[in-house]
Amino acid sequence: MRTSLLRYGAAVVVACAATIVPAASASTPTLADPDISVTNTKAHLDQLQSIANANGGNRYTGRSGYKASIDWVKSKLDAAGYTTTVQSFSTSAGTSYNLIAEWPYGDPNHVVMQGAHLDSVSSGPGINDNGSGSAGILETALTYAKSGQTPKNRLRFGFWGAEELGLLGSKYYVNNLSSTERAKIAVYLNFDMIASPNPGYFVYDDNPAGNGARDDLTAYFTSKSIPWEYIDVQGRSDHAAFRSLGIPTAGTFTGAETTKTSAQASKWGGTAGRAFDPCYHSSCDTSTNLDLTALDRNIDAIGHMTWAYAVKDYGTTTPPPTGTNLLKNPGFESGAVDWTGTSGPITSSTSRPARTGSWKMWLGGNGSTSTESESQSVAIPSTATAPTLSYWLRSDTAETGSTVYDTMKVQVVSGTTTTTLATHSNVGTSTTYAQKTLDLSAYKGKTITVKFASTEDASLQTSFVVDDTSVTTG
Incomplete structure (x- = not known):
């Protein structure tokens, strides 16, 4: 989560006052309500911690720990059958990378995209910020690959570099998409810090116009008797690059450096007067700096959105006219371009x-x-x-x-x-x-x-x- 002069607490709107129930009492998973394994997700976070330990204690852009993180996530997605692409770009801290993974089924003209930044700050391993979001979408992608589901739409997952330097990876990605490719992205869902040790349950509310994804997330939490609050994240995470292009965005968040109020502690448990994540941007943001109940609830929310939006009806795309050549530069008259x-x-x-x-x-x-x-x-x-x-x-x-x-x-x-x-x-x-x-x-x-x-x-x-x-x- 990128530091900003904006403090989350100033932009929170209380929106639901349901009573929290234990996760075990949640309803039986349905087609659009899968149970994403918190055990597997925690194992991914332990791996990211090990990578940081082996690379100077962090996974910062331009350093070996970040590249090792990209390589490891890519290997998992490649083995599951995803089509992966690594983008490299320059930053003030050195070369950084985005990893894009696409499930090669469903209508490529209707893309449901999820993302999380994979880099940490230089002062620590970044396990909650934002190993948690990255591990969450990774495990969701792996679970979907094994599920046997047939998507109507194309599923795409982005693991962003250099978020901590100013959202550079996600900006690089959208800026290098053609207008045609941008128009294919039906929704972008962002997950940044979803396992804070003194957690809240926040849903992005900074792109509400026509944003059914936001409402679907709040409806999901309500259905599980998990109280939630809207929060205006503005430019503090990678959804901002998509929002700036008019792409509907939404996401979840469990809190960073601001302090949990007494009312929030009454609603969510935890400690009033203490930061949602006291280890935010610090060396103590390790694999012990996690609330696994919050992680479990948030990854199930990611799974719910993935399963539901994979089959969401965005209408029928007019197919290319019969006889249209889908290959670019098919006669090679432009040289090696497109090959x-x-x-x-x-x-x-x-x-x-x-x-x-x-x-x-x-x-x-x-x-x-x-x-x-x-x-x-x-x-x-x-x-x-x-x-x-x-x-x-x-x-x-x-x-x-x-x-x-x-x-x-x-x-x-x-x-x-x-x-x-x-x-x-x-x-x-x-x-x-x-x-x-x-x-x-x-x-x-x-x-x-x-x-x-x-x-x-x-x-x-x-x-x-x-x-x-x-x-x-x-």
Whole structure:
């Protein structure tokens, strides 16, 4: 939680006076009311503490503890099947990173996003601020991946860097989204400090206009007989970057450096006249600086919002017209733009002709042991009728006989799974371009990576030249 001249206590509005009941008496979880494991979440926090212990006692931007935190969270999400992206950006304290994780199912035009900052201050490990929020959305993401739920909308989780330096990570993220991509984010939910040791139960109220997410959070707490208060967080956490673009935001918070009043202690328990988190921005913000009941209630609230908003009806997105090519720069005439992979295969060399224009993808042709690849991510609409991948291929080889020495594989990467849809080799080459078409029906509603990958042995070249690629919805 970023320090600000604004003090939370001045902006709190009492909004509910229900009596707290023990967590064990909460109703049985339903489809939109999962039980997110507090044991697992606490284990994540213990891991973040261990990372801090091994890296000078903190997880501050620009230092090894922060990068180790990013790497560890990424490994958990990768293993669960999320599509992850690490963004790096510069700060006054050194390089920082955002981690974006997307569940590759559901309508990519309606994104339900949650976030929490992963960095600590330099003076401590930052386990409540904000290991708690990060561990909470991490465990929710992992639980959703195992749940077997089928989302209507796309779920995305952001782990922000350099929040403590001025919300730099979340600002970098939204500022680097195109207007089209920004418009796809239906709601952003922020979780920053959700396990304070002298806790309150606060719901963000600084973007109330048309903000059903705020009301859904308060309704959830009320349904569990947990009293809550609205709080105007203003610019103190990462929701501010989204709010500034008009994206609906909401979130929960258990209090920082301000003092719990007698009325709040009567309502929530704890100690009046004491800060909600006496270790705020201090070295004592360790894995013992937590209220696990508050953590449990807040992660269940995160789970409730995730399950409910994954299937929320945001209307029907008009699918691309039949025949629209979903790939960018499909004929390579802009060079290597929009394609990722080995340097060199996308070329305008006249040694091998393009089918159309001057540029093409020329894989292989080295006559030595080598691997090359080019790939591009593409979202297949869930409304696609018969999605296909097509490409034109010509090939030539110096190999002879019927033994396969050199290959080019056409693959789809979905989550952690790579599937080979076609394999071309030195056997049966043809210098006449022929169109190949592959079925992508198994990937409706998913973001996939289309990959062309070649392997050559130690001698005698085989060239695979690809041009005029396309992914269409049918």
